[in-house]
Amino acid sequence: MSHRTIRYNLLSVSILATLFFIINNMAAHLASPTRYTIDKTAAVYSAYAYRIDTTNNLTLDQFINEPQALIKQPFSTINWQLNTQDYWLQIKLDNKQHTDIDIFVHFDNPMLDSLTVYQLDDSGKLLKTFKLGDKEQDLSLFEYSVPHITATLAKQTSSQFVIKIATVGISKTPINIYGKNEFKDLLRSQTAIWGIFVGVLVMAALYNLVLFFGIRDRVYLIYIGYIVSALLLMGSVLGFGFYIWPLSWQLFLNQHVIFSNYAIAFFTVAFCTMFLRYHKDNCYLYKLSIAFLSLLLLLAILSFFMLEYHSSKIFFTMMVPLYLLCIAMIYKKLKSGFRWAKFYVMSWIPLIIGAAVQPLELTGFIPYSFATRHLFLVAILCEIVLMAMALADRVRYQREKALYHATHTQQTNLLNQAKLKQAYMSLTNTQRQTNLCLVKIGQFNSLMSILNPTQSSKIVITIAKALESHLAKQRQFINLELGLDTSPKVADLGGGIIAFISTKLQPITTLYDELATIVNLLPKQYQVSGLDLQLHYTISATEPVNQDGFDVWLQRGYLNLSHKHKPNGTQQPSVAMNLTLAAALQNAIRQDKLAIYLQPIINLKTGQATGAEALLRWPSADHNLNIEQLIQLAESTGIINELTLWVIDKACQNIALLNQAGFDQHTISVNLSAKNLSIHKLTEKIENTILKYSISAQQLKFELTEFALIKQPSEMTHFVNELNRLGSKVVLDDFGTGYSSLNYLVNYSFSTIKVDKSFIRDLTHNDTNQVIVKTAIDMAHNLGMNITIEGIEEQTTESLLIEMGADQAQGYFYSKAIPFEQYRHWLTSHSQ
Known part of the structure; x- marks a missing residue:
């Protein structure tokens, strides 16, 4: 234990001793006056x-x-x-x-x-x-x-x-x-206790009202309800209610004091239910609790129409099932590991003692005295203090849980990108060397198509543990988190990519050699469901340049992965090959040898195609490049702007041809990147292209990813606003794959968001993804936006999305991306 911890513990013990000294002195001065008749x-x-x-x-x-x-x-x-x-x-x-x-x-x-x-x-x-x-x-x-x-x-x-x-x-x-x-x-002692009781309860109620406005947890309102009901009951029983309520109110409450008893019983059960989070479980105890609360509410209302001595007998009878129900709920949660509820369990001790003493004193089994007369009041006071401590402990637990989820991936429970960023910021603040190292499991996305999420997560966990064991032997790779049991060095970035940081000053080529040596020690096979999967890896190493910050640093690491650094140290494609491909790509743009294929976007309410996404293809190329590699090639060699203008022109041309075929409400979406902002007067050129083909600006949509937004946020905001003024709609693409999507929904005027297909895979069997997708749909609608779901591949997924209220869908279930002529025939056949 550190010296600082010892000092704080000694300080807390001193404060506790001081408080006990104050309480003891006050109790001595409030000696029972009933002894001096x-x-x-x-x-x-x-x-x-x-x-x-x-x-x-x-x-x-x-x-x-x-x-x-x-x-x-x-x-x-x-x-x-x-x-x-x-x-x-x-x-x-x-x-x-x-x-x-x-x-x-x-x-x-x-x-x-x-x-x-x-x-x-x-x-x-x-x-x-x-x-x-x-x-x-x-x-x-x-x-x-x-x-x-x-x-x-x-x-x-x-x-x-x-x-x-x-x-x-x-x-x-x-x-x-x-x-x-x-x-x-007598009056002095009685008034002192009343003042303490009312003061503590009022301050507790106000404090928890502030907490409710900050946290928006209903349990704080129920806690306040319990406090108010305690004031109602004890105000009648002891008489101080005449000083906190209007006279007519208190006389009414005295005549119907059993209602106050029911109120405190009602909030006791309600607090027990909400505090222990039974409303999240919806189990039989929760249903029994709701039924019992309804019964208490009914009896409370009936007490207004019954003589007090009749309703009081019914109330005391109801106390038996109340205690049994609460004990059962507490026992079940404690059995399942709710150790953070210890203060709440302790709060029942003074309540049970005080609740037992009061009827025993009223019936003569315990002699009357000033102490026994006010014992129930003191018991409630102690209970409310312990309940407040329980709420604080609950908040602490939820904060720790939220922090854990914020810094760990849900599927693998490994550290995530947030923890990687925290380590990066700490290192850069101390001006230490930061080399980002990435290891990607080859063909991981393909593996996910044949494995369920649990199986694919286990692969990542297995590789991460093996990588962790090898990194632990080398001090240059820093710990991303320091814990009592573990000090992990790796973070799961999703998509089969594992990240860690090297702080050693060395040439980047030397670091690649070291990474290659480490990766060669990782498992080459993984057996699942009787299948031996062959594993291979891609590595990347990146240095920060010109204080670009974490986002660009990470994105550069992703880009380096596309260079296919393999464990043997070879790198492909080479720079010379990139230049050759770039020249061929530029020639293809200028000779109109590229093509855009259209993938339909379906209105789930009508079943009709209302638009399509334009996807770039290079039909005549003899190079085995996918679309991501093609875009990365264009961006890295500076011809991305020329390519983008060509795609916009071709999309407008296709819209015009569709208008001639009678599909004058059909839209086509074009993808843009942050690099496109460097195009001189881009919005004006878009407008001129729209006028050139005599189409409506509303028929041309633009899709932006989160990375495009973080690169140049201020310029992108201006650009999005210009597109909106032009009449073109802007779509937020790949929603949910970044880390700050909510900020973009607030700061940009999007008409539609597109949920990334990674959340749709195995949607019908993945409860977590269902919650995420449903939340995204509701959030989009509440913000006045439409929502498009990508990656639909089967009827059951489409039916589930229709039930969730999604607007549009896109995926192989409807059609893959096809050339324009085929798409027009497809559109004609599916619109009849």
Whole structure:
């Protein structure tokens, strides 16, 4: 453990000790005032008696004139019940002192409907009548929240108080008689606890409201609901609700206090469900939870129309299945490894203790005291603090999980491009040498056509582990991440490409030789499903040039892979061969020996072809070059602009011919690269070509990839806006293969996005890709864009995309890219 960690741990322990010291001091000053009643602080003797009136017809005269019916026992022996019966209590006080004494009689139940106190002299003559309770009008907030009366005991005389309690709710009413100073101590202690409770809960609610606005997680709203319901319940039970709600509201809440009980029960179950993420599972416990919440809500509404003593019995019965349900949900998650929920489990301990003590105190199994009276309040306070810690722990876990997903690929769990970029930035900031090394599994895309995603991911993992073991022996290859268990040096860039960084100062040719030696040690075969796959690799090494930054550095590494650096150190094609091919390509452009093939884009709602993508071909070439190599050749030799203008001209010509054939709404899409921005007055030349063939600008679309956008973002923004003003639509191609697509959707005015075919492969069996594609569709529609899906090769995929709401589709299922004449015949035959 580091010295810094030890210092922080010591600091946290010191803070905790300070907090305990503060709490202990406050508790000492809030010593239970119920121990200092008048008979313990003055020469006053008391006698108690009571009578329970089940008929509710007893009068004061009958109570006085029938002493034989009284039970002369302490009030602690009264059998308080949830029933419609009146309680008549008698307190006789004998002041033996030689001075008058002011007394305060405190009735510790602010939920009583009606409480009448008759003060009599020693001969039984009525001196004064006091009226308290929720149904009394014109009482002060103090009398509502702390029901009490004040009286004076004359010296050397006796007095008696007859108390009538009539309520349909909780009838138990602890009665204590205090002197003036002791009553002040009671109020001080009670107010301090109320203030702490309300203050902590309000601050917790406000803080979690801020968190909700920042995180947008519904669990914070449920947590706030629990806090508010706790304020409702304890405000009624203890009386401080009269100070936080309007008087009419609190009187209403006191009359329907069971609703507050249901509210706190409802939010308890809801928080348990949401916090443990059962809404993500949709299992039987989640469905049971929803059903139970619906039942609680129904019973809460019915409680408004029932007498309190009936609804309270139903509520206490419901507590048994509530605890069982919550325990089952917690146990299942803990069993499955939800260790981050430890604080939430701990929060149930004070709740269970407090919830048990309160009914035991109300029913007389536990003696009444100031501590037991407020224990449930303290339990809720502790629970809410622990719940807040649980939420913080949950956020920490989610942040760590999100960080892991942000820096690791989902399929292989290897470090991804983000971690590679972080290492690059760290090295460049310290001005260290950074050579990007790439190893690509040969023909990986072809392998993916015969393997499922899991199998292809296992190949990458196997190669990455083998490469990692060889790189670990050489210090020039840096660790991309430092962990307790592993220190990986490689990152998975997708597509069978594995990246790592060398920091050794050496000629690039020497680095290629070293990479070739390492790659020659990698597996040459991989067995899957009884098939021995032959593996070969391509390598690339790249140095940063002119502070181009990570994106260009990485793109240069991808480009170098196309040079086919093989493990034996040979490189093909050579520079001379590139120049020869470039000359032949330029000649083919000028002699119109190239061609564009059209691949239809299908409207999934109508089934008709509404457009096509123009794909470059070189039919007469005797070179085995694919389209990617052809474009890379044009870009690297500077003839890409000439080639692009030729493609635009040919596309407009084909649009004009389609218009003559009656397809005047048909569009053709042309691909553009960042290099094309160097074409002088490109937008003007596009407009002139459109006018040359007398076509609509809306029929000509342009497709841009993310790399084209990151190369020259400001110029590309201006260019896209110019195309939009011209009337041509701009399509974001290969959406999802980059790392910042969302920024481009906001900053550029695209009409359509095209989802890369890598997400469509095995779509019907890949739940993850289904979520990604569906999200992209919904996002595009919400942003007012259309969406085109590439790579459709089968009916089931098309049906799934139609169900998801995709707009257009493109792929071999409809047609491969074909020459114009064939395409026109295809279009005619498929439009009938």
